[in-house]
Amino acid sequence: MLRNGLTTVSHLRPLYSQSSHLRIADRLRAYSTEPATSNDVAILGGGITGLACAYYITKELPQANVTIYEASDRLGGWLSSKRVPVKDGNVLFEAGPRTLRPSSNGALAGILMQELDLAKDAIFAQRTSPAARNRFVYYPDHLVRMPHPSSGLFSNLYNLWSEPIFDGVLWGAASEIFKPQRDESLQDESVGDFFARRIGPNVVNRLLSGVLHGIYAGDVWKLSAKSLFPTQWRDEAQSGSIFGGFAKARADGPEVTKQEGEYVRAIKSHKWDPLLRDTLKDTTAFTFRDGLGMLSDGLVRHLVGTGRVNFQTSSPVQAVAMSETGSGVTVKTESGEAAFANAISTLSPKHLKNIRQAKASELVPAIPGVTVMTVNLYFRSPNLAPAGFGYLIPLATPFENNPERALGVVFDTAYSPSPDDVNMENWHISSPDQLKEARDQGRLINVNDFAWYNMPDRPNTQDDVKARGTKLTVMLGGHYWDSWPAFPDEKEGLALAKSLLERHLGIKEEPEAWQVNLQSDCIPQYTVGHEQRLKTAHSNISREYKGRLRVAGNWMSGVGVNDCLRSAWDVVRSMKEGRYGTGLEHIGTNEYVRLKPIRPGQSTEQEQ
Ligand SMILES: C=Cc1c2[nH]c(c1C)Cc1[nH]c(c(CCC(=O)O)c1C)Cc1[nH]c(c(C)c1CCC(=O)O)Cc1[nH]c(c(C)c1C=C)C2
Numbered sequence: 093m094l095r096n097g098l099t100t101v102s103h104l105r106p107l108y109s110q111s112s113h114l115r116i117a118d119r120l121r122a123y124s125t126e127p128a129t130s131n132d133v134a135i136l137g138g139g140i141t142g143l144a145c146a147y148y149i150t151k152e153l154p155q156a157n158v159t160i161y162e163a164s165d166r167l168g169g170w171l172s173s174k175r176v177p178v179k180d181g182n183v184l185f186e187a188g189p190r191t192l193r194p195s196s197n198g199a200l201a202g203i204l205m206q207e208l209d210l211a212k213d214a215i216f217a218q219r220t221s222p223a224a225r226n227r228f229v230y231y232p233d234h235l236v237r238m239p240h241p242s243s244g245l246f247s248n249l250y251n252l253w254s255e256p257i258f259d260g261v262l263w264g265a266a267s268e269i270f271k272p273q274r275d276e277s278l279q280d281e282s283v284g285d286f287f288a289r290r291i292g293p294n295v296v297n298r299l300l301s302g303v304l305h306g307i308y309a310g311d312v313w314k315l316s317a318k319s320l321f322p323t324q325w326r327d328e329a330q331s332g333s334i335f336g337g338f339a340k341a342r343a344d345g346p347e348v349t350k351q352e353g354e355y356v357r358a359i360k361s362h363k364w365d366p367l368l369r370d371t372l373k374d375t376t377a378f379t380f381r382d383g384l385g386m387l388s389d390g391l392v393r394h395l396v397g398t399g400r401v402n403f404q405t406s407s408p409v410q411a412v413a414m415s416e417t418g419s420g421v422t423v424k425t426e427s428g429e430a431a432f433a434n435a436i437s438t439l440s441p442k443h444l445k446n447i448r449q450a451k452a453s454e455l456v457p458a459i460p461g462v463t464v465m466t467v468n469l470y471f472r473s474p475n476l477a478p479a480g481f482g483y484l485i486p487l488a489t490p491f492e493n494n495p496e497r498a499l500g501v502v503f504d505t506a507y508s509p510s511p512d513d514v515n516m517e518n519w520h521i522s523s524p525d526q527l528k529e530a531r532d533q534g535r536l537i538n539v540n541d542f543a544w545y546n547m548p549d550r551p552n553t554q555d556d557v558k559a560r561g562t563k564l565t566v567m568l569g570g571h572y573w574d575s576w577p578a579f580p581d582e583k584e585g586l587a588l589a590k591s592l593l594e595r596h597l598g599i600k601e602e603p604e605a606w607q608v609n610l611q612s613d614c615i616p617q618y619t620v621g622h623e624q625r626l627k628t629a630h631s632n633i634s635r636e637y638k639g640r641l642r643v644a645g646n647w648m649s650g651v652g653v654n655d656c657l658r659s660a661w662d663v664v665r666s667m668k669e670g671r672y673g674t675g676l677e678h679i680g681t682n683e684y685v686r687l688k689p690i691r692p693g694q695s696t697e698q699e700q
Pocket residue numbers: 187188189190191192193305306307308309464466482483484499500501502567568650651652653
């Protein structure tokens with residue numbers, strides 16, 4: 093959509109929402125009331141989780157056909173990458189997530205990249221890059237760089253001693269082991285209460301609240317310690333302290349849920365492209381030439397190619413009911429009813445509620461969401477922000493230094509190279525022959541802190557401009573807007589972002605391009621008691637749909653894109669193995685396995 097008065101060149105076209113891409117047989121079947129084959133699966137929601145579910149089904153369940161129902165006219169959910177023209181070319185703006193990390197659940201994104209042939213389009217910011225080394229927090233009236241090994245011991249110690257943000261941190265951490273253990277009757281508490289009790293309130297208000305702004309856009313005093321920090325929560329109960337548990341895990345190996353152990357094993361047994369695996373090992377975060385939207389586009393393209401997926405866009409689901417025989421479910425939309433053996437809902441709990449028209453009781457207890465406004469800005473001048481990831485604004489930053497109620501600012505230029513960044517004259521190693529030779533030998537090539545994977549072409553760039561400017565995203569709102577009756581409009585959002593950047597970074601320049609995006613209810617809040625709510629949802633869904641409806645998405649085990657992929661992977665794996673489940677059966681599990689300790693020089697974990 094056009095937000096800034098400039099023509100937007102959008103690569104996110106409604107290509108796959110066009111009925112010409114749907115197989116006629118599939119379309120007829122989708123609207124017939126004939127019984128489905130025993131394998132057909134309906135997927136509710138065409139965001140990244142829905143697309144990933146369809147992908148894993150086509151890969152793992154060769155007999156199954158899939159129908160994806162999406163209420164809007166586009167697929168991909170809130171992955172939304174758009175090109176915006178500027179005077180000397182165009183730049184890419186991300187309305188939602190902008191980068192992915194390759195570790196943990198991120199391995200699935202790496203595997204998708206390999207299987208969808210997207211690695212050649214990827215941009216890999218290396219661990220050596222400023223994006224990895226320089227992370228800032230704004231407190232109380234200036235940017236404070238977080239300690240990092242690359243800064244050197246002296247500089248880190250000086251920072252810890254001189255910056256008020258770290259007051260009480262060292263002492264709080266050192267004495268944590270002596271703090272009394274919580275009462276056994278305590279079932280959950282807020283992240284704030286937990287860490288204030290274990291380390292001290294300054295750590296919560298000045299540091300941790302900022303980190304949780306950057307992930308959940310949420311309030312540290314409301315989010316659940318048990319759900320967000322399960323390892324530390326268990327460590328206190330089992331070892332008496334967080335540090336005690338940490339030391340035990342270092343010595344004996346970390347304990348993880350059985351489900352996590354299976355995941356680690358599956359990832360390890362994947363047949364990795366060795367160069368991609370090595371590239372990802374040295375990568376702090378990655379994205380693609382045309383932004384993260386390339387991931388959802390790549391999935392859709394692949395799914396169309398399988399001929400087994402029927403896309404029903406602009407088709408909100410009105411009801412999902414058990415079939416009369418109990419051998420499947422029927423999905424009702426405005427156009428009719430269709431029968432399936434199984435359904436996977438990737439809808440938010442709020443939308444899931446609507447699929448049980450007549451029922452008054454709730455299927456999934458309410459899980460609140462926060463609204464985030466992202467304001468993308470592109471300035472003509474380069475280096476208006478320090479080199480680095482960006483900065484977070486914690487709760488303790490005084491109101492007069494953050495009246496805009498911003499959560500943080502991302503320095504997008506750090507992940508989003510333009511031709512300047514890959515200009516041969518600026519390379520660490522300037523001989524292309526030397527680089528090609530290294531790559532031919534399978535060695536990783538680092539061009540100004542970006543891995544060069546797509547040999548022999550030039551390293552990928554995202555912003556197509558002659559001279560690099562500064563690209564920033566201001567994040568506003570989140571829990572600060574919880575009780576607001578209305579949100580700022582585009583003009584107000586832009587004004588808020590500009591006034592924040594002027595106060596914090598001294599930027600007075602007018603942006604050459606900008607885009608304001610209001611993401612309503614976009615990040616679910618795992619507030620105190622979240623685990624219990626998920627258990628209730630599991631028993632309700634199980635009772636009503638008897639294993640025929642499963643759920644996946646960002647409201648159960650992590651709010652990021654990587655977590656959505658993981659949730660899709662888990663749900664399809666459980667279907668493949670014929671396990672009875674709802675997608676929530678693992679919640680609150682007490683079956684654990686111990687992984688082998690990670691020894692120096694060893695990079696991966698193994699199950700014992
Ligand atoms: C667009 C708003 C989002 C905010 N949080 C998330 C989104 C999509 C989800 C999220 N962000 C991060 C994680 C942790 C895992 C990780 O990839 O590191 C999750 C689950 C970290 C993160 N936060 C910000 C960035 C650039 C990243 C890296 C991944 C990403 O591109 O999202 C910046 C940031 N995100 C939000 C705020 C308020 C913020 C402020 C600087 C909200």
